[in-house]
Amino acid sequence: MKTLYFDNNATTRPAPEVIEAIQPFLSELWGNPSSMHVFGGGVRKYVEQARELVAALIHAEPAEIVFTSCGTESDNTAILGAGTATDLKPNIINTRVEHPAVLGPCLELKDRGYNLIELNVDEVGQIDLAELDEALRLGPAVVSVMWANNETGTIFPIDEIARRVKAAGSLFHTDAVQAVGKLPIDVRRTPVDLLSLSGHKLHAPKGVGALYVRKGTRIKPFLLGGHQEDSRRAGTENVPFIVGLGRAAELARNGREEEQARVAALRNRLEAGLLQRCPDSSVNGDLAHRLPNTLNISFEYIEGEAILYSLSDLGIAASSGSACSSGSLEPSHVLRAMGVPFTRVHGSIRFSLSRYNTEEEVDYVIARMPAIVNRLREMSPFVTRGG
Numbered sequence: 594m595k596t597l598y599f600d601n602n603a604t605t606r607p608a609p610e611v612i613e614a615i616q617p618f619l620s621e622l623w624g625n626p627s628s629m630h631v632f633g634g635g636v637r638k639y640v641e642q643a644r645e646l647v648a649a650l651i652h653a654e655p656a657e658i659v660f661t662s663c664g665t666e667s668d669n670t671a672i673l674g675a676g677t678a679t680d681l682k683p684n685i686i687n688t689r690v691e692h693p694a695v696l697g698p699c700l701e702l703k704d705r706g707y708n709l710i711e712l713n714v715d716e717v718g719q720i721d722l723a724e725l726d727e728a729l730r731l732g733p734a735v736v737s738v739m740w741a742n743n744e745t746g747t748i749f750p751i752d753e754i755a756r757r758v759k760a761a762g763s764l765f766h767t768d769a770v771q772a773v774g775k776l777p778i779d780v781r782r783t784p785v786d787l788l789s790l791s792g793h794k795l796h797a798p799k800g801v802g803a804l805y806v807r808k809g810t811r812i813k814p815f816l817l818g819g820h821q822e823d824s825r826r827a828g829t830e831n832v833p834f835i836v837g838l839g840r841a842a843e844l845a846r847n848g849r850e851e852e853q854a855r856v857a858a859l860r861n862r863l864e865a866g867l868l869q870r871c872p873d874s875s876v877n878g879d880l881a882h883r884l885p886n887t888l889n890i891s892f893e894y895i896e897g898e899a900i901l902y903s904l905s906d907l908g909i910a911a912s913s914g915s916a917c918s919s920g921s922l923e924p925s926h927v928l929r930a931m932g933v934p935f936t937r938v939h940g941s942i943r944f945s946l947s948r949y950n951t952e953e954e955v956d957y958v959i960a961r962m963p964a965i966v967n968r969l970r971e972m973s974p975f976v977t978r979g980g
């Protein structure tokens with residue numbers, strides 16, 4: 594059966610160019626980059642080239658890039674590393690719609706006695722800047738606001754947020770895991786101190802990520818031990834995947850604008866087709882500020898999981914807003930924070946596209962969805978028969 598992959602916010606297919614770039618580092622170029630001898634020295638320069646490529650994607654200096662094992666490690670390092678750097682006040686500000694990779698370390702600091710403020714979001718998932726300003730009156734804090742939301746695609750006004758946070762003398766981290774490679778990011782213009790990214794969201798393999806640490810920003814390393822990554826992240830570098838991340842960053846930088854315009858056109862086609870052909874459906878998120886690849890759509894009166902199973906039977910992979918946090922059966926904390934009504938939260942599906950999706954695939958989903966929705970509604974306890 595042909596498979597149609599529409600779950601790119603969960604993970605992306607590694608690009609063939611990335612796989613090709615990795616190969617030599619799994620065979621002849623297997624040295625430890627910290628070794629002084631020829632085996633190590635031979636690979637060190639490729640790690641540094643990858644650092645330059647990742648830095649270039651967000652307009653950073655190579656020395657400001659710390660390689661990590663994933664977006665989660667980057668987020669944890671940023672929040673725990675900055676939150677526990679000695680001269681900062683024990684105040685943390687985040688939003689109610691952060692990824693668990695941010696919420697987890699924030700709650701950990703709260704357990705350790707830090708004051709945690711979680712900013713509310715409105716019905717499209719945006720924070721109120723006046724509420725942020727009010728929270729910033731606490732005094733110096735670590736503030737973490739994601740660049741774009743993984744479930745709805747809502748893009749936050751990070752330039753404006755970062756400026757306010759910096760004007761208040763606080764430290765600003767952004768989880769840009771879903772934004773890097775999809776949106777233009779320039780840390781010379783946007784005053785973020787720390788920014789997380791993850792390889793497997795931009796066509797590199799799982800198991801590699803990076804944290805941008807603005808020059809002069811103090812963080813305590815999360816992993817302790819060796820002096821790798823300029824003593825900011827101990828552990829022998831994952832050379833093959835770092836090289837892969839570098840190649841993925843290069844691909845994203847070269848073709849991003851045209852590629853994302855094409856992806857947005859496909860997403861819009863899917864959205865229009867589904868809204869038109871499936872009654873009682875609506876889109877969640879900020880339609881005016883949304884990732885080009887993301888469509889979070891609710892089909893009222895039915896369960897997202899049931900839709901997912903039906904799609905999966907046809908070889909179509911998407912994900913559901915009602916159980917999207919890695920197998921949890923809790924309804925999405927993001928949609929709940931937005932005040933999306935119960936019946937819409939439960940019937941929400943996220944389609945997330947990539948450069949590898951085609952118009953033919955989109956049309957296949959549009960053609961199949963009405964029958965799935967109608968059949969499930971026939972069986973739904975939420976629908977009044979004949980009503």
Ligand code: PLP
Nearest residue numbers: 663664665692694743770771791
């Ligand atoms: N932050 C966001 C917004 C994400 O979407 C994800 C993954 O889904 C992460 C962090 C965690 O990244 P990783 O899977 O690389 O640990």
